Amino acid sequence: MFEQGEEAHGGARLVRAGTHTGASQLSSRLLQHFVNENKDRSIFRKNIGRALLNKSGDPYLAVWELDMTPSAARKKHAGVLDVKKQQHVEQEVSAYMRKAFNFVFVPVVDKAQRLVLESKIISTLSHCEECAPSAGWLGNYSPKAKIRESGLWLVNELYKEPLGEADLVYLESL
Secondary structure, three states, X not given: OEEEEXXXXXXXXXXXXXXXXXXXXXXXXXXXXXXXXXXXXXXXXXXXXXXXXXXXXXXXXXXXXXXOOOHHHHHHOOOOOOHHHHHHHHHHHHHHHHHHEEOOOOOOOOHHHHHHHHHHHHHHHHHOHHHOOOOOOHHHHOOOHHHHHHOOOOOOOOOOOOOOHHHHHHHHHO
């Protein structure tokens, strides 16, 4: 994913790399990120919402952090969930994402290979000193230190094994 206003190496800066674990799930994942307004089905949406709420100092951030997927959680936290506020934040996240992000995808059929490449791409980006976020990057308001420090909308696979020469050749072939 590329985010409007973020640049590195003379072009658009990658701010997120991701994959899916199921077969033919790209369309589904894109719907979860950009269309379906449910932060509990997309950690990407949840992270954007965290930053938006934290930037404005909104105390609803504590409620946003709750995972309302299990019915037991919905029951337990029913008293704190403000449905109108939740919908408003979800709409704000959607508006931001639809305006700010564009993406490319590389088709990798083999699940194991997708996961390895995802990890190595994330690691490569997190190791890159030239891939730092701009001062105005929304992620700078994330309550997650790993997001602020890495300049990526991710907390997993950071600072591990980067892409090697063979990986780059393979990616180029795709």
